[in-house]
Amino acid sequence: MLDSDLNFPHHLPLNGADYFLLHLDHLMWQSCRRRNLCIFTIALSSMSETDTLVLHVVAHPAYQWLCRLRLQHNWPFCIQYWRLQADATVPEIMHYQLKADEELPDALLASTMDIRRESAFSMAVCHRVGQAGALLVFTWHHVLMDAHGGEAFIRYLGQRDTHQAFAWVADTTVSLPFVQRAKTAQAMKRFLFNAAQLPVLTLSPMVLKANQLSLRYRFLAFTEAQSEQIYQRARTLGAGFLVSMFLLAATACTVAAIQQRRGLPLEDVLVPIPQDKRKRGSDSPVLGNQVSFLFYRIPKSALTDISACTAELVEQMKSLMRNGSTNDYSVMMEFLRRIPGLFYRRMLKAPTQGLMASFYYSDTGDSLQQFNEWLGQPVSDARHYPPNLYPPGITFIFSRCQGSLRLTLGYMAPVISDAESEELLTSLSALLLPEHGAR
Known part of the structure; x- marks a missing residue:
């Protein structure tokens, strides 16, 4: 009952x-x-x-x-x-x-x-x-x-007290007038089409059939001391309060290096980043995706220099936040939720002919830092395995658990091979911690 x-x-x-x-x-x-x-x-x-x-x-x-x-x-x-x-x-x-x-x-x-x-x-x-x-x-x-x-x-x-009060869902009442929502949605659509202009970098230029794809996951974990050194490196590069931008820059540069080793030309990187809309420190509401998105386009000229790439992303983030991009994207998504599925999916694929990102990236923040027990039992580890849309067939998710910075890499073979996934993690580790070299 x-x-x-x-x-x-x-x-x-x-x-x-x-x-x-x-x-x-x-x-x-x-x-x-x-x-x-x-x-x-x-x-x-x-x-x-x-x-x-x-x-x-x-x-x-x-x-x-x-x-x-x-x-x-x-x-x-x-x-x-x-x-x-x-x-x-x-x-x-x-x-x-x-x-x-x-x-x-x-x-x-x-x-x-x-x-x-x-x-x-x-x-x-x-x-x-x-x-x-x-x-x-x-x-x-x-x-x-x-x-x-x-x-x-x-x-x-995992709590003994099953009667804790929770805000399960958010209020979905629309407050903006229809005309204003329509104008905001149209402006955001124009922005997205401009940001997503082809060509963009992709590690999966060919179209593979479902039976050719195999979903795999790899992990990278840093010690607490190494994690602090990574945060210090982010501060040195001007991303002290935006560590996620440094992590994204290192990820983009590493993916670009794989592309270069394949002998293929570099292109701009297109990556949408989910933004949690909950109040800082709050877990409510629980149900419904409380996210908006920021869309970054990293110029190919910045993909061979971690400092330049970090600076580019920090500036783009500041500009997007000043312009209210997360709120405008949320307004657009709310405006479109009555559109029938067939038309909606056509709009999703239209800007980039089905390739909606060079890769997917997320940072879950510090939510697992104090996750030490569940129902009174000691927790030794906690991990996210993200969904992985193909194309592009490659997803990175950073988290922090019990003092350790973690990365989960989800990929579709053969978009990248197992050897390339190992090479990717080794190169990413070296970018984040250059004094330690390969992991």
Whole structure:
């Protein structure tokens, strides 16, 4: 039974970012037979309490509620929404045995979550052969919530107090007049078409079929001391308060170096960066993607010099923020959420003929810094596995966990080969920590 005291909403309209990500899901399914799924893992030092943890989650009212939400079809030009189906089946918590060198089971990575008929959230428990501890794997559809919201919900499941007050959803009431919203949307559309003019750098110039693509993940972790040295290097390059811009600059320069080693000419880098719209320090609202986007176009002349690239990105960010770009993009997304899917997807692909970025990049910030326990059990590690849209088929996500700067690299082979992924991480490490050289 759902706990009525927690006041779970039964009807949740999609916001503009949700609707955008719903159609990215459609494009992902067309191009690579993958869904727009977020995966978050928690590594526990001990597996002695695993059964107790599973029972706690299964009985949790919030888990029961979230797993019974289904995305509803609606008439054209009407807003789509989640609806609670009280009699819907809650997914079974699956158990997997991992091989020594296996990160996640293929069955989880290849999930075909149908959010109109199935739960948009699931949990699995993985045990690694010959090792102590357990890996808790949480998977949710990106249309349901963003990485920050997913973390907040999973933390909530891991608390003994199940009656903590939460703002589950944001108010989606539109305050701007229609004419003003239309003008803002049109101006943002012109900006995006200008920013996305071809050619742009891509590591996947050929069109590959879904059965030729294999999704893989690699990780890079720095010690606490190394992480502080990276932040100091960012300060030296003028990005002390914008460390993410330094990390993005290093990423762009590293990708450009791969392109040069392939003997291909450099082009400008186009990369959209999600921006969390929640108040600083707040986890609410949990559901719905509380993000806007900033679109950066890094000139090819800056891609061979980390200092120049960092300075370029810092200036672009300041300019975009001064011009209210994040707010304008949010207004445009809200304005377009009544557009039928076919027309919406055509607009998404129009500026760059389907290539919406040179690569995808995100920085989840400091939200995992103090993530040391879950339901009283020590947490040894926590990781995000981002969705990876093809093309371009390469995604970087930075995070900070327990004092350590982390990177998750998601890529589609053969967009880059396994050898190139290793080379990419080694080169990126050397750019971030030049005095240490390769990792």
